[in-house]
Amino acid sequence: MSDRVLRRFSGSLRRDPVGILLLAIVIIIAAAVMAAPLISSLSPVATDFKQVLLPPNAVNWLGTDDFGRDVFIRLLYGGRTSLMVAAIAVVIVMSIGVTVGVVAGYFGGVVDLVVTKVIDVLLAFPRLVLAIAVAALMGGGMVPLVIAISVVAWPAYARIIRGFTLQVSQEGYVSAARCLGTPTWRILTGHIALNLIGPILVLAMLDIGNLILAVSALSFLGLGVPPPAPEWGAMLNEGRGSMEIAPWLVLAPGLAIFVVVLAANYFGDIVRDSVEGRPVHGPRNWLRLPSRKRYKSVAVASGNSAASPASALDLQGLCIEVTDRRSPFFGKRILNDVSLNVGRGESVGLIGESGSGKSTLAALALGLTRPPLALTAGRARLFGQDAAQWSWDDWQQVRGRTVSLVNQDPLSALNPVLRVGDQIREVMLTHLDMPRAAVEDRLREVLDEVHLPERVIRQFPHELSGGMRQRAVIAMAIVNKPALLIADEPTTALDVSTQIRILDLLRDLQDRYGLALLFVSHDLRVVARVADRVVIMRSGEVVESGPTAKVFTAATHPYTRELVTAMPGRRLQTVKAA
């Protein structure tokens, strides 16, 4: 995960001029602060009463204070204290917060009850007031400062980490590890803590700015490092008295705190976006409007005009390999010389055993081939255009509009906290500039098309049956009237009678819209019900293809014959009759 996050982080930063500027400033500040003794031999506490309150000049770049001390040198040494205390506090706060949160969330019961009550009590105090009380009780100084900040900051972390732990503990792999007798410490460190690295990183980045502010605030109140040692908050306090005649005394530390906190928050946002997988952060989003040009050309090509190409999806000699050298599977060929064509209005079934490469192929048709996998040979055309050349943004314009997906798990495709109606509306509004009334009309129309009652508009996914959820997902996929629908094992999670109804619905929609349908499945009976043509894959290669009836009754490849022989009921006619 870390590699992917790092790549996204550096990718976001590269496209973000403000982020790069802030990063450069922070690197300069951090380097200057670390190298303070090398930059000047002057002591930050050396006084010179002949030089008091000098404005910035060639010798004293940021002027002098009312003891004749050089403000620039004090700023450098003060930064060491501020940043070091904040960094130590983050580590301590994280360690306590993560340990308490994970233990409470995983063990639950009395442990959780006691911990959450303690957290509730601590969070009821205003953070800074509690920190002032703790620091004042301990008498000020660097160590009490770190302790005061840690004491008040850990409960918020513990509460968030407890929430994440509760969620991760419910995951199937944690239950499986428990069933397999994995020791508790191993589950906590290996399964749960590993999954919390992302949220922990985000929390740390977002809160480091707050901790720097807390250090400065306590020092400003005289509860930090004792004078004459410099610290940014303490410098603000010292400069307060002479602020009107020597504004540089407060401007210098004030600006330093501002820039560092701003940068920490800004990077916190980028890290959060990178961990959560949001594609773009920052000014790139603000400055660059989505490119409609290429989208229009794709949309035009996908229209049903006579001039548009006959193929919806046309793959020729396609190879997909693991191209990332860091992957242990580097060089592995996932798809080998695969050719497949889905004509307009045609329904093609893609059949293969587990691991044959069906999902990899479906992902390619949606522009979702991501590292470590890459297209290394062959041609991929969507509605006559060379889709291999499209950027992520180009694909974003096409996915959900020209090409849609229905996957096997409707529950994971629907957001559990949003009403079904809002989720379908969102798909429309993402792609089409429609008036409100038209959106509502189309919403009702599409629900009717997938045979769902209007009441589901206001319902949440958990209030629907499995079959209804899959219909809702199909409604989302077809609401923008796409030209190509990819159905990746859409009936696997359903019972047999619901399966048949969903398959009939897909066939029906395909006829009504002239949809091209790529139906991916390992179940021959299911494919027989919807596909005009079938393509059989094995170990990343196409072994046979042809009209459904022909392949099922007169297969030429031994593997296909094996599949057909193993099919319950054997004959296609039997399947259709069922």
Ligand SMILES: Nc1ncnc2c1ncn2[C@@H]1O[C@H](COP(=O)(O)OP(=O)(O)OP(=O)(O)O)[C@@H](O)[C@H]1O
């Ligand atoms: N990122 C990857 N790195 C290495 N191998 C991969 C990667 N992604 C997929 N594979 C391998 O590619 C092969 C095809 O995977 P794919 O998921 O496309 O199969 P599938 O036919 O969809 O299987 P299933 O029906 O079980 O989902 C598998 O052997 C899989 O292990």
